[in-house]
Amino acid sequence: MSDSFVRIEMVPAKAPPLSERGLLKWLRENLFAGPFNTILTLATLYALFLLLRNVIPWLANGVWYADNLQECRDIITAYAGEGATGACWAMIRERWNQFIFGLYPQDLYWRPAVAFVLLFGAIAPVLFPKVPRQMLWLTLFYPAIAFFLIWGGSIWTPIVAMLGFGVMMLAYRVLVGFTGVTVAGVLGVLAAVLWWLFADAAVAEGLARALPIGLESVGSDELGGFLLALVIGVTAIAFSLPLGILLALGRQSDLPVIKMICVGFIELIRGVPLITLLFTASLLLGYFLPSGTNLDTVLRVIILVTFFAAAYLAEVIRGGLAALPRGQYEAADALGLDYWRAQRLIILPQALKISIPAIVSTFINRS
Amino acid sequence: MAEASKMHVSDEVAIQIQDMNKWYGTFHVLRDINMTVRSGERIVICGPSGSGKSTLIRCINRLEEHQQGQIVVDGIELTSDIKNIDKVRSEVGMVFQHFNLFPHLTILENLTLAPIWVRKVPKREAEETAMYFLEKVKIPEQAKKYPGQLSGGQQQRVAIARSLCMKPRIMLFDEPTSALDPEMIKEVLDTMIQLAEEGMTMICVTHEMGFAQAVANRVIFMDQGQIVEQNEPKEFFSNPKSDRTKLFLSQILGH
Numbered sequence: 158m159s160d161s162f163v164r165i166e167m168v169p170a171k172a173p174p175l176s177e178r179g180l181l182k183w184l185r186e187n188l189f190a191g192p193f194n195t196i197l198t199l200a201t202l203y204a205l206f207l208l209l210r211n212v213i214p215w216l217a218n219g220v221w222y223a224d225n226l227q228e229c230r231d232i233i234t235a236y237a238g239e240g241a242t243g244a245c246w247a248m249i250r251e252r253w254n255q256f257i258f259g260l261y262p263q264d265l266y267w268r269p270a271v272a273f274v275l276l277f278g279a280i281a282p283v284l285f286p287k288v289p290r291q292m293l294w295l296t297l298f299y300p301a302i303a304f305f306l307i308w309g310g311s312i313w314t315p316i317v318a319m320l321g322f323g324v325m326m327l328a329y330r331v332l333v334g335f336t337g338v339t340v341a342g343v344l345g346v347l348a349a350v351l352w353w354l355f356a357d358a359a360v361a362e363g364l365a366r367a368l369p370i371g372l373e374s375v376g377s378d379e380l381g382g383f384l385l386a387l388v389i390g391v392t393a394i395a396f397s398l399p400l401g402i403l404l405a406l407g408r409q410s411d412l413p414v415i416k417m418i419c420v421g422f423i424e425l426i427r428g429v430p431l432i433t434l435l436f437t438a439s440l441l442l443g444y445f446l447p448s449g450t451n452l453d454t455v456l457r458v459i460i461l462v463t464f465f466a467a468a469y470l471a472e473v474i475r476g477g478l479a480a481l482p483r484g485q486y487e488a489a490d491a492l493g494l495d496y497w498r499a500q501r502l503i504i505l506p507q508a509l510k511i512s513i514p515a516i517v518s519t520f521i522n523r524s
Numbered sequence: 525m526a527e528a529s530k531m532h533v534s535d536e537v538a539i540q541i542q543d544m545n546k547w548y549g550t551f552h553v554l555r556d557i558n559m560t561v562r563s564g565e566r567i568v569i570c571g572p573s574g575s576g577k578s579t580l581i582r583c584i585n586r587l588e589e590h591q592q593g594q595i596v597v598d599g600i601e602l603t604s605d606i607k608n609i610d611k612v613r614s615e616v617g618m619v620f621q622h623f624n625l626f627p628h629l630t631i632l633e634n635l636t637l638a639p640i641w642v643r644k645v646p647k648r649e650a651e652e653t654a655m656y657f658l659e660k661v662k663i664p665e666q667a668k669k670y671p672g673q674l675s676g677g678q679q680q681r682v683a684i685a686r687s688l689c690m691k692p693r694i695m696l697f698d699e700p701t702s703a704l705d706p707e708m709i710k711e712v713l714d715t716m717i718q719l720a721e722e723g724m725t726m727i728c729v730t731h732e733m734g735f736a737q738a739v740a741n742r743v744i745f746m747d748q749g750q751i752v753e754q755n756e757p758k759e760f761f762s763n764p765k766s767d768r769t770k771l772f773l774s775q776i777l778g779h
């Protein structure tokens with residue numbers, strides 16, 4: 158027994174036979190697995206052939222330089238014969254900048270371009286924890302910077318508007334010791350709104366007269382194309398997420414007034430199509446704002462799109478909140494965490510994680 | 525096993541409940557509850573399902589609100605005043621049947637969260653305390669894992685350690701072992717026995733009668749929202765007075 162042969166090394170595995178590896182195997186398994194499969198594959202190949210037979214000449218006959226459509230067609234006929242079709246790229250070559258910038262003055266293109274580049278700097282620290290934390294200052298002031306670059310005008314307009322947030326923080330800091338987080342937060346927002354409605358314009362004007370610094374002003378009607386879509390989209394996403402979270406929490410609140418306001422807001426906005434809101438907005442805002450205020454069109458659209466996205470987000474986030482077991486709330490309570498800390502540290506991180514897919518699809522649908 | 529008589533009960537009142545009543549809508553869950561708990565007492569509450577045991581201990585840290593009567597914990601009366609509620613909650617730890625660990629945080633973060641945010645303990649110090657209590661419940665090596673990676677018994681011990689990190693004066697347990705597999709029950713009970721020996725005031729809803737006999741200085745029997753009978757464990761088990769207690773004991777002990 159002891160001297161019988163024992164193999165010490167494993168024999169290396171052989172490569173599988175040709176029919177079981179590589180392209181052939183893949184083809185057989187994925188494209189020709191059975192008669193039905195084979196027919197489908199052949200039909201698809203034929204459809205692809207038809208498509209390409211028409212598209213390739215259209216692309217190949219494309220014309221980049223022409224003054225108008227007729228000239229474009231003439232060139233194609235002359236070049237490829239009667240009845241041939243071809244793409245007319247001349248228009249796009251001529252107008253690509255309008256697709257991107259709308260009617261923005263050509264010599265000022267650098268301003269939105271700089272704002273676009275800075276946008277990545279502002280987003281980076283939010284998405285990647287490795288980015289130095291100091292970059293968050295850029296994120297914080299980015300709205301004012303981008304506004305100033307794109308619209309121009311007096312530098313004081315965005316600065317004074319940002320001061321509104323300063324007023325909010327200040328009011329909150331002063332009040333939080335006396336009234337608690339919730340009431341101080343509400344009063345802080347109220348203080349900021351009062352600042353924007355009544356102090357903002359006067360202060361900005363005064364400062365602009367005393368110290369006129371600024372860029373050439375560009376009107377909202379000159380924005381367009383990709384630039385406008387990006388401005389509205391980015392702003393709406395940035396502001397609707399926090400607003401949506403607050404609305405979702407408010408809807409679950411034990412305080413009847415807050416609950417009623419949030420439910421009313423959400424249901425009103427979800428009950429009406431966006432386009433209707435956009436039309437009614439100018440009318441309603443005219444009633445609510447002090448006379449003489451003339452809210453910019455783009456700003457109006459941004460506010461409405463933000464509200465709209467926020468109302469939908471609130472419902473999505475509410476779903477995430479409802480999916481959490483009650484035990485999580487109870488454990489947080491039993492440990493003595495107050496409402497806002499429990500929300501921030503325990504509830505929202507889990508609820509938002511559950512609702513991320515739905516949040517993303519809401520953004521894509523609405524924005 | 526520990527001997528109950530060794531454990532010291534002081535005269536200081538930890539919890540005082542007087543003529544307390546609670547309703548869920550029209551359903552009268554707790555009826556005329558009177559109960560005094562002294563510092564260092566280990567009380568076991570038992571009774572049939574739906575008798576209001578959970579509701580009673582959840583009233584003590586105001587996870588549930590009572591409608592009539594008075595509950596005073598550590599000299600602080602529980603009213604709708606948030607400040608009082610927060611004070612009581614930072615003195616009273618609670619362990620749940622289903623552990624309720626925070627799944628998105630590591631074990632260590634579960635333990636340090638409340639000390640850092642509620643007690644304002646510096647992070648370093650909170651972590652040292654957390655490791656101390658993890659050693660105590662005998663799972664320091666799990667600190668960096670997430671709750672989902674631990675067994676039920678380990679999770680429950682983490683939950684006990686999490687409560688202890690707040691340095692509570694009173695601990696409430698709501699059926700801490702009834703979601704566990706039999707082989708894990710002992711490790712959790714051992715932790716609780718150790719806690720009792722160190723003089724913690726404990727109220728424990730459980731059907732582990734071995735635990736009651738070994739550790740409790742008083743057993744309370746509840747039925748239909750009332751405290752039917754209470755006694756020291758030896759008397760309670762050998763000589764129950766009411767018929768309802770006898771029936772209950774014969775159901776869970778006999779066979």
Ligand SMILES: Nc1ncnc2c1ncn2[C@@H]1O[C@H](COP(=O)(O)OP(=O)(O)OP(=O)(O)O)[C@@H](O)[C@H]1O
Pocket residue numbers: 548551553571572573574575576577578579580
């Ligand atoms: N939120 C609630 N709303 C209405 N009724 C409730 C609520 N919570 C509990 N109850 C009822 O109150 C009664 C007491 O419940 P409780 O959970 O305190 O019982 P328990 O003694 O802990 O029972 P178990 O041993 O099954 O845990 C039960 O009849 C239950 O159905």
Ligand SMILES: [Mg+2]
Pocket residue numbers: 577578579698699
């Ligand atoms: Mg119960």
